[in-house]
Amino acid sequence: MKTERHLLFGIHLDAMRMEDVIDRCRTALVTRSRILFGVLNAAKVVNLHKDPLLRNSLMDCDIMLADGQSVVWASKLLRRPLPQRITGIDLFEQLLALAHQDGRSVYLLGAKPDVLAEMERRLQQRFPGLRIAGSHHGYFSTAESHDIADEIKASRADMLFLGITSPKKEIFLGTHGPSLGVPILHGVGGSFDIMAGITARAPERWQRLGMEWAYRVLQEPRRLWWRYLSTNTAFLYMTARELVFPTRAFKTTSRTAFPSGRRGLLH
Structure with a gap:
């Protein structure tokens, strides 16, 4: 299913609701096709103009969503409306629910070891029987990343959630992404800390x-x-x-992380 896209601040965003996103993910899981998620908020809008790595990583995403409410408001003001805000953590929770419901497996990469362990404990309480194919904390060196990538590939996970900061996340995906064989890839920022109860999220x-x-x-x-x-x-x-002066679509300034088969089958 082809969705409408709007050019905002030089980046194409998908005009999708949460239910549309989850439907796309179900299809990707069946076909083993890649969906790399990206989210855009006010801070990223400001920074992408001066950060080529961030800009390229956003353009390489298969689905780009408005994480910040300010981006949604701006899209309406600019007459390129996005239907709703979809935050990284809300999408994280919906994908976990999908994995639990459909018996899909997840791999968790990020946070400190104790935070990661606490999050796994809480996830098992919230989603009994959730298949966690593997996990690794986010404090690893560049040399260790190759072994971690091999572990993720061997796990045959259906979803990979990355709770690691930029640019480490982009470097990891750019270096190892094509070889992981994981259909759903989602960088969740500080969501691991929230899910572990370390950081409080704002009230609804x-x-x-x-x-x-x-x-x-x-x-x-x-x-x-x-x-x-x-x-x-x-x-x-x-x-x-x-x-007054709409930004033209950005173009990559270096070789993209996934040079071919952006939406192709994973091997």
């Missing part, structure tokens, strides 16, 4: 208002207030500029 009301960023600032004001103030200000300016 704050989420609906697009104020999760403010909730984070209240939790860590000294560290985050300037980051969000500068990022949100820059995003507002870029949205205003986009109204």
Whole structure:
């Protein structure tokens, strides 16, 4: 099923609802076709203009979704509307539910060893019988990444969730992604910490208002207030500029992580 795409801030985003995304994933699992997810929020909109690695990694994704409510609001203002916000953690939870329901296996890569262990424990409580094909913490060296990639491939996992930071995530996928043989790949950022109960997510009301960023600032004001103030200000300016001078679609500035068969079968 072909979905509508909208060019926003130089990146093509898929105008999809959560149910559409899950349907696409079911098909990919049956056909063993790759879906690499990407999500876009205000911070990434600001940073992708000056970060070629981030920009290239977003363009290499098979499905690009609006993670930030601000991106959804901007899409409506720019008359290229996206139907809803789909956060990385909400998609993570929906994919876990799909794996549990359909008997699919998952591989978990990221976080500190104790956080990863606690998350696995909680996942088994929430999704009894969930097939965890394997897991590894996110504090590994470049030399170790080859063995981890071999382990993921040998696990025959149906889904890979990466709770590791950029650019380590992009480097890992760019180096090993084509050989993993995993249909569903999703970088979930700090979701492992949330799922393990280490970090609290904003209440639902704050989420609906697009104020999760403010909730984070209240939790860590000294560290985050300037980051969000500068990022949100820059995003507002870029949205205003986009109204008058729409950004052309970006092109990769180096060899992409998956040079062929973006949506082809995995081997």
